[in-house]
Amino acid sequence: MNLSFCNILITVLNMPATLVGIVRNQQPFGDRVCHALSFLETFLSANTMLSMAALSIDRWIAVVFPLSYSTKMRYRDALLMVLYAWLHSFTFSLAALLFSWADYSDAYASCTLRPSRGGGGGGGDAVGFAVFTVVFHATSFALSLLILCFTYLKVLKVARFHCKRIDIITMQTLFLLVDIHPSVKQRCLAEQKRRKQRATKKISIFIGSFIVCFAPYVVTRLAELLPSVDISRHWGIISKCLTYSKAASDPFAYSLLRQQYKKVLVTVVNRLLRRDLYPSSGHNSSLDTENDYCLQRIS
Numbered sequence: 605m606n607l608s609f610c611n612i613l614i615t616v617l618n619m620p621a622t623l624v625g626i627v628r629n630q631q632p633f634g635d636r637v638c639h640a641l642s643f644l645e646t647f648l649s650a651n652t653m654l655s656m657a658a659l660s661i662d663r664w665i666a667v668v669f670p671l672s673y674s675t676k677m678r679y680r681d682a683l684l685m686v687l688y689a690w691l692h693s694f695t696f697s698l699a700a701l702l703f704s705w706a707d708y709s710d711a712y713a714s715c716t717l718r719p720s721r722g723g724g725g726g727g728g729d730a731v732g733f734a735v736f737t738v739v740f741h742a743t744s745f746a747l748s749l750l751i752l753c754f755t756y757l758k759v760l761k762v763a764r765f766h767c768k769r770i771d772i773i774t775m776q777t778l779f780l781l782v783d784i785h786p787s788v789k790q791r792c793l794a795e796q797k798r799r800k801q802r803a804t805k806k807i808s809i810f811i812g813s814f815i816v817c818f819a820p821y822v823v824t825r826l827a828e829l830l831p832s833v834d835i836s837r838h839w840g841i842i843s844k845c846l847t848y849s850k851a852a853s854d855p856f857a858y859s860l861l862r863q864q865y866k867k868v869l870v871t872v873v874n875r876l877l878r879r880d881l882y883p884s885s886g887h888n889s890s891l892d893t894e895n896d897y898c899l900q901r902i903s
Contacts, residue, residue: 642706
């Protein structure tokens with residue numbers, strides 16, 4: 605819910621403002637509106653990263669400790685994670701606003717973080733902005749990435765263990781059914797191969813989308829702190845748009861990759877197209893159900 609809230613606000617407010625800045629090749633709105641948009645951009649981007657980290661912690665507990673999930677992840681614990689994400693994001697956004705670092709940046713064609721205009725503080729302002737930028741991205745991007753890698757690798761380890769156990773049961777069943785049709789046996793073996801790849805594929809998408817969407821922008825923001833580095837407008841806009849693309853990819857990564865959502869979507873599409881749905885064999889359905897049970901917590 606918190607992640608969806610952030611994605612919707614980014615889509616409705618920050619994306620159109622950046623588009624106007626690109627088209628007009630100048631600050632899209634007045635200073636006050638731009639300051640507000642920069643505050644929101646900082647707040648929502650940090651909140652999005654921390655929300656993804658919180659989701660990964662929830663899934664790690666659900667998969668690794670399924671029997672004690674209700675005691676390890678209580679409503680109060682989930683609320684504390686959300687409150688921390690909001691407090692963390694609000695603190696950095698407010699600090700940027702108070703130090704006049706929330707303004708329009710021509711390199712990114714958007715209202716975002718940038719050193720204060722005029723540099724009233726001289727070199728002290730540049731140093732302060734550099735420290736702020738490093739700490740902000742370290743506690744938002746780097747911390748979230750570290751949590752994502754730790755939790756999802758633990759989830760992958762458990763998922764592979766369950767898949768291996770299912771493979772053993774499947775092979776024992778195939779050996780017992782000596783008169784089984786070759787096509788059914790071939791389908792079971794193919795399902796084994798898909799099962800081994802499914803968990804790895806999902807987790808790779810979760811972590812990969814986070815890195816692809818956020819890493820170029822974060823690295824660019826850190827690199828521009830160096831006096832010898834000049835960020836081109838084209839690359840700045842591309843890196844900014846990549847961060848916005850996370851809001852577009854989240855519905856696919858967190859919904860359409862789930863077997864339950866995929867089945868419902870296929871059913872709805874087939875009904876709209878007025879196609880008849882034929883159930884597959886009982887043996888195959890049993891394998892799919894068992895496989896979903898092992899991997900459903902991952903997504």
